[in-house]
Amino acid sequence: MVETILVIAEQHSGQLNRVSLETVAAAQSIAKDTGWSVEIAVLGSGIGGVAQELAVRQAEKIYALESPQLAAYTADAYIHALREFLAAHPSRLILLPHTYQVRDFAPSLALALGTTVISDVVSYKFENNKLLFTRQMFQGKFAADVSFAGEGPYLVTFQNAAFRGDLAAAGTAPIETRNVTIPDGVIRVAAHEIFQEAKQSVDLSQAEIIVAVGRGIKEQKNLALAESLATALGGELAASRPICDAGWLPLDRQIGSSGQTVAPKLYIALGISGAIQHIVGMKGARSIIAINKDAEAPIFEIADIGIVGNLFDIVPALTEEIQKAKA
Numbered sequence: 001m002v003e004t005i006l007v008i009a010e011q012h013s014g015q016l017n018r019v020s021l022e023t024v025a026a027a028q029s030i031a032k033d034t035g036w037s038v039e040i041a042v043l044g045s046g047i048g049g050v051a052q053e054l055a056v057r058q059a060e061k062i063y064a065l066e067s068p069q070l071a072a073y074t075a076d077a078y079i080h081a082l083r084e085f086l087a088a089h090p091s092r093l094i095l096l097p098h099t100y101q102v103r104d105f106a107p108s109l110a111l112a113l114g115t116t117v118i119s120d121v122v123s124y125k126f127e128n129n130k131l132l133f134t135r136q137m138f139q140g141k142f143a144a145d146v147s148f149a150g151e152g153p154y155l156v157t158f159q160n161a162a163f164r165g166d167l168a169a170a171g172t173a174p175i176e177t178r179n180v181t182i183p184d185g186v187i188r189v190a191a192h193e194i195f196q197e198a199k200q201s202v203d204l205s206q207a208e209i210i211v212a213v214g215r216g217i218k219e220q221k222n223l224a225l226a227e228s229l230a231t232a233l234g235g236e237l238a239a240s241r242p243i244c245d246a247g248w249l250p251l252d253r254q255i256g257s258s259g260q261t262v263a264p265k266l267y268i269a270l271g272i273s274g275a276i277q278h279i280v281g282m283k284g285a286r287s288i289i290a291i292n293k294d295a296e297a298p299i300f301e302i303a304d305i306g307i308v309g310n311l312f313d314i315v316p317a318l319t320e321e322i323q324k325a326k327a
Helices: 019-034 048-054 075-088 100-112 220-233 241-245 276-282 311-326
Strands: 004-009 037-044 061-066 093-097 117-127 130-137 142-146 154-158 175-179 209-213 236-239 266-270 287-292 305-308
Touching: 004 019, 019 037, 019 093, 019 117, 019 154, 037 048, 037 075, 048 061, 048 175, 061 075, 075 100, 093 100, 100 117, 100 154, 117 142, 209 220, 220 236, 220 266, 220 311, 236 241, 287 311
Parallel strands: 004 037, 004 093, 037 061, 061 175, 093 154, 117 154, 209 236, 209 266, 266 287, 287 305
Antiparallel strands: 117 130, 130 142
């Protein structure tokens, strides 16, 4: 009997969280090594469009778990729906993206299934017919390979940018819709509107282009240079921790071990030295351009293109050329 890898995809208001495709890519990679099959489940109400989006990826089947009570996320409803589904459809390995929502319900789901969860995984190994999952420790200074005991089911959450979602193999998967019944009394909380700290709150994990600034920007008024570049590129403005600690940008713009983890197509680092706490949050970017006047800055070790020079000379000229090209 072929074992099953189940990916639990995440959607919000009928929009697939693109990090879910990274988890699909992880599942496909593991399946290639182990010979297991891949299936995908998504929960919600009126999620036919999301299921169709997932169905163009290589998988055995897409399960759309539908219920009006799943329209708004609550941990109680998700745990009940998934526990019932997995009781009728066992899976050896359950993969989830390491999002805020998953962090909320995954530990309780593991408890309900009588198992445990390995969280925030950045990679895996398959050695001697055994899966090992790699987690970063001490803010990325060390990595540990962790394995499960017992026969499963195993729950694993993958860190954003651990795999590239655009590399998830294409295919044609059938969709099976399952109507979920959630009894009265299961949901113990009332779902309200999604909270945002401020109107400018942004999920940088969804950005395809990011311009980030560090101490080299020197003064808050100089942020306008980076903002102009980000606007010209159609990207988002972000920062290393010292900039946010100083209050120059809100905390939701911070990238690093104590901020957001991102994997944009293009990441431009302006005046960022490249401390490990920052690098663990952005090293998954597809292309990294670093501008720094210090030729020995650690950021250049991971940059695809490194420019040693004064950002106050380079950035305005770069912005001007981009604007000319778009005109």
